[in-house]
Amino acid sequence: MPELIEKYYSLKELWKDLPKLDKSRKYLAGGTDLSISMAYGEDDSKVWVDISDIKELSVIEERGKEIFIGACVKISEFEKNPVIKKWAPALTESVKYYASPSIRNTATIGGNYANASPCADGVLAMAAMDAKVVLNLKGRRRILPLLSIVKGPKKIDLRKDELVEGFLIAKKKREALFFKMMARKRFGISKAGLCICYQKEKNALKEAAISLSSVAPSVIRAPKTENFLKNRIITPELIRQACEIIKNEISPIDDIRSQAYYRREIVSVFLERALGKIFS
Amino acid sequence: MNKENFSFVGKSLDRVDAEIKAEGRALYGDDLDFPGMLYAAAVRSPRPRIRIKSIDDSAARKVEGYAGLVSYKDVRGINKWPVVLNDYPFLPQDEARFHGETVALVAASSRRAAKKAASLVKINFEELPFIEDPLKALEKDSVKIYGKDNVISSFIIKKGDAEKAFKDCDIVIEKEFRTNYQVHAYLETQTATAVPESGGEMTVYSSTQCPFYVLDAVAAACGLPNNKVKIIQSVTGGGFGGKEDVPALVAAHAALCALKFKRPVRLAYDRKEDFMSMSKRHPSWSRVKYGADKNGRIKACKVKYVLDAGAYSTLSPIVLWRGTVHAAGPYNIENIEIETYAAATNKVPCGAYRGFGQPQICFAQESLIDDLAEKLAMDPIDLRMKNMLKTGDRTATGQKIDDSCGLKELAEIVRKKSGWDKSKVQTNGDKRRALGFSCVYYGVGLGAKGRYLDRAGAFVNIYRDGSVQVNVGNTEMGQGALTVLSQIAAETLNAPMKNIKLSEVDTSKVPDSGPTVASRTTLMSGNAIIEACLPLRENIFSCAASMLKAGKNQIKAFGGFFYFGKRKVSFEEAVKECWAQRLKMSEQGWYVAPKTTFDIKDGQGDAYVIYSYSADIADVEVDIKTGEKTVHKIYAAYDVGRLINPKLAYAQAHGGILQGMGWAIMENLVIKDGIMRNPNFTDYVLPISTDVPEYDISFVEKLYKHGPYKAKGMGEVPLIGVAAAIRNAVKKACGVSLTEAPMLAEKTLKAVKEKK
Known part of the structure; x- marks a missing residue:
């Protein structure tokens, strides 16, 4: 823990007080990554600015043609929330793979994003739904494509004090499948992950958005594979070809969690199993 | 005594420490508090091997609450931690030999200040060439970091003439195997609190398996006589071997700080430093060779076995020795040649972990036996049955197996329960599911290499109200020792269980009883308790008989009461009468293990006092497109002599199996360029x-005549054979003969693809 944790309940209060706080400060949402960073000597900020109970950041609501998910919404809320179930099924699908129940009750979707990990499960799900991120700095908002400011592990182009306020996802009919390979069955970090959001039309995919985790410096999309699959009649041969394309579309690395060759294989197996399941 | 007449032994009684642990009342190392206590933190070597030029704490001095620096200059005794070979300095003077080694300590008024100060201490150093690979360490032209050849310890066993015998074999098979580290992952990290006493004495509260090792180390570091050092074991949150040797070092560090600052000092490790600097299961390399005739009679076995010991010897010589003795497997083989080495590397020193050098070589030889069966086109259990040790056979060291040997029965039990004979590989989409077998023999206790430590004491004191204080020198670390030993005391005295009070070890109350390791606690402390209880029992039974107006042999004793006809007296009433007659109501017990031998020239001798046995069948499913494994079920059968507490024996089995499974398929510590890359549970x-498989556990109680109520030892047994059983199931399921543990999905998938 730092020497001071300042807690706020509204954005108005936050923006008013922020200039008074020590410059060495970080936002604290669920704290499931931040507290570990500090324990491991990777964070030495003097103040944590606790935003976890700011009301505006904790809502899930429909806003016209989009839904808004506040940055401080806890992961476990995705499991049963009807708006999420209806409009963001990839998030619902992701929950059971997401850490442990106790972490899910604490960790937030905004933290999952701002931590900028290539294995972020929530980001994987949102990326396949073309989500946008809403940033807020003292009331000035920027709305950007989700992945546009994520630059690599723990690297994100946020301005000083800029806050992730939430995410926007278009209200669009879609179904989702979520796959994640871990070193054990549950409660693990992905060696590779795949999320596909799709609209099926008879034997073809009218829409197919595929996002991948842990195979690049950040969560990515697989545009070549998506384009290849779009509106094609799905046959075993086409699935085989798509699996080859996705394998070659990515450049994963060897690290302590897995190997490049394995990540390629797994992504292709996931795609094969996803398509198999959709058209079974 | 026959089983049915026992009041407490053989009963699944609740743990005596269950409530205080479940309710959070137990005081673990970091829960204790002392007035004026300082907190210490370690300053650690940033590189695998350095020459220390100087240590500068000028920046740390600015931290509020900073008390000061403790370095090798503050060691009052000889700067060598007494373990086995005494090569590990309490604090290094010139050279630090692994990344994370404690180079100095700081103390401050709070934990945070101490950590901060430690991070500000600057070690000025020169980097030295280091060795990471144990096989390279053994090469002639390698950098020498330990003696003239980097060999910490080496053993041979020679029986018959293996080379000659291989020539007459119809089938010979030889393979190399590797296994990786295993981290104990005890819930409570290493913790010690040193409290200087007014007369110059030092009391240390330590989370430990081996309070007497801690005593030796604290006395040596502080230059104090043993009678001025008292070690009190704090409630210990897990050990598994990881609290065998290293708590002594942690405690010595705390004591050096307490000595210098004249205040109580707490040294509690965080998880990262615990990973980086504390003991681990040794990584291993081995080459194993078996030769058999065409009927499956194994004629010869040859093993070369190398353990990666790390930078200091700690327990490596004795870990290696256990591995050496068991390296040929539980088989009756006439010609055996085993050579083993513990090689020094610039990495964290490895030591004890449940199984103590045996699981690694068991993984290798039990895998190779399966491959031999395949070559012989024989059923893997049939092949083993043909060669398995039975009463009257001789082990690799030439020791004759006595009549407490249930190995064949164990194999038959798991074979029958698992449906082995009718089982086939099951296919379900990309999944393949099959069974794999392994079997193990396990020398109980320290054996010939540790025989000088193989004794234990007990003190039993019966108060006038019939309550009983029992002190032993072996520890409770989660395994249930307090409960099992209480049952033995209650049974022997015919005292109600609730009257028995056994506590964590206090070294001032019992003589040095050796370590709490090697599945020896029930056997050693159990026998010591019986020894102490017998004269007390004599007194109590005599008084009870006279109160009942009966002859001593006429009364019946059961469940804390004495009966004669319709009359009965309670244990408490009998004790009161003993006191009224001024009989001696406290006794010391002392148990010395029977003689063991090991001839260093050829490795022949009676290595252990007795053997326990196990057989495992793993039911494993492999996804052939991802290499993932699901261990559905483990069928295990054990012969550990009499079960003092069946419920606790089952719990030991469950825990051991799961640890064995973790080591076999997922636990993977990565050290690259001398730096540990994943010192965390992420x-x-x-x-x-x-991940927990279904357990199907059986016991065959082959009684051991020298055991307390004829028990042997249980703790380490259930882990040892699990990895090989899983490996053999994977082989049967998808046809790949893996030779490395952990059997990560990555490696398995590669092997499956290469096979195609």
Whole structure:
């Protein structure tokens, strides 16, 4: 823990007080990554600015043609929330793979994003739904494509004090499948992950958005594979070809969690199993 | 005594420490508090091997609450931690030999200040060439970091003439195997609190398996006589071997700080430093060779076995020795040649972990036996049955197996329960599911290499109200020792269980009883308790008989009461009468293990006092497109002599199996360029509840005549054979003969693809 944790309940209060706080400060949402960073000597900020109970950041609501998910919404809320179930099924699908129940009750979707990990499960799900991120700095908002400011592990182009306020996802009919390979069955970090959001039309995919985790410096999309699959009649041969394309579309690395060759294989197996399941 | 007449032994009684642990009342190392206590933190070597030029704490001095620096200059005794070979300095003077080694300590008024100060201490150093690979360490032209050849310890066993015998074999098979580290992952990290006493004495509260090792180390570091050092074991949150040797070092560090600052000092490790600097299961390399005739009679076995010991010897010589003795497997083989080495590397020193050098070589030889069966086109259990040790056979060291040997029965039990004979590989989409077998023999206790430590004491004191205080020198670390030993005391005295009070060890109350390791506690402390209880029993039974107006042999004793006809007296009433007659109501017990031998020239001798046995069948499913494994079920059968507490024996089995499974398929510590890359539970992945297989556990109680109520030893046994059983199931399921543990999905998938 730092020497001071300042807690706020509204954005108005936050923006008013922020200039008074020590410059060495970080936002604290669920704290499931931040507290570990500090324990491991990777964070030495003097103040944590606790935003976890700011009301505006904790809502899930429909806003016209989009839904808004506040940055401080806890992961476990995705499991049963009807708006999420209806409009963001990839998030619902992701929950059971997401850490442990106790972490899910604490960790937030905004933290999952701002931590900028290539294995972020929530980001994987949102990326396949073309989500946008809403940033807020003292009331000035920027709305950007989700992945546009994520630059690599723990690297994100946020301005000083800029806050992730939430995410926007278009209200669009879609179904989702979520796959994640871990070193054990549950409660693990992905060696590779795949999320596909799709609209099926008879034997073809009218829409197919595929996002991948842990195979690049950040969560990515697989545009070549998506384009290849779009509106094609799905046959075993086409699935085989798509699996080859996705394998070659990515450049994963060897690290302590897995190997490049394995990540390629797994992504292709996931795609094969996803398509198999959709058209079974 | 026959089983049915026992009041407490053989009963699944609740743990005596269950409530205080479940309710959070137990005081673990970091829960204790002392007035004026300082907190210490370690300053650690930043590189695998350095020459220390100087240590500068000028920046740390600015931290509020900073008390000061403790370095090798503050060691009052000889700067060598007494373990086995005494090569590990309490604090290094010139050279630090692994990344994370404690170079100095700081103390401050709070934990935070101490950590901060430690991070500000600057070690000025020169980097030295280091060795990471144990096989390279053994090469002639390697950098020498330990003696003239980097060999910490080496053993041979020679029986018959293996080379000659291989020539007459119809089938010979030889393979190399590797296994990786295993981290104990005890819930409570290493913790010690040193409290200087007014007369110059030092009391240390330590989370430990081996309070007497801690005593030796603290006395040596502080230059104090043993009678001025008292070690009190704090309630210990897990050990598994990881609290065998190293708590002594942690405690010595705390004591050096307490000595210098004249205040109580707490040294509690965080998880990262615990990973980096504390003991581990040794990584291993081995080459194993078996030769058999065409009927499957194994004629010869040759093993070369190398352990990666790390930078200091700690327990490596004796870990290696256990591995050496068991390296040929539980088989009756006439010609055996085993050579083993513990090689020094510039990495964290490895030591004890449940199984103590045996699981690694068991993984290798039990895998190779399966491959031999395949070559012989024989059923793997049939092949083993033909060669398995039975009463009257001789082990690799030439020791004759006595009549407490149930190995064949164990194999038959798991074979029958698992449906082995009718089982086939099951296919379900990309999944393949099959069974794999392994079997193990296990020398109980320290054996010939540790025989000088193989004794234990007990003190039993019966108060006038019939309550009983029992002190022993072996520890409770989660395994249930307090309960099992209480049952033995209650049974022997015919005292109600609730009257028995056994506590964590206090070294001022019992003589040095050796370590709490090697599945020896029930056997050694159990026998010591019986020894102490017998004269007390004599007094109590005599008084009870006279109160009942009966002859001593006429009364019946059961469940804390004495009966004669319709009359009965309670234990408490009998004790009161003993006191009224001024009989001696406290006794010391002392148990010395029977003689063991090991001839260093050829490795022949009676290595252990007795053997326990196990057989495992793993039911494993492999996804052939991802290499993932699901261990559905483990059928295990054990012969550990009499079960003092069946419920606790089952719990030992469950825990051991799960640890064995974790080591076999997922736990993977990565050290690259001498630096540990995943010292945390995010990336060092342990099995959790969702990975737990179904357990089918059986026991065959082959009684051991020298055991307390004829028990042998249980603790380490259930882990040892699990990895090989899983490996053999994977082989049967998808046809790949894996030779490395952990059998990560990555490696398995590669092997499956290469096979195609």
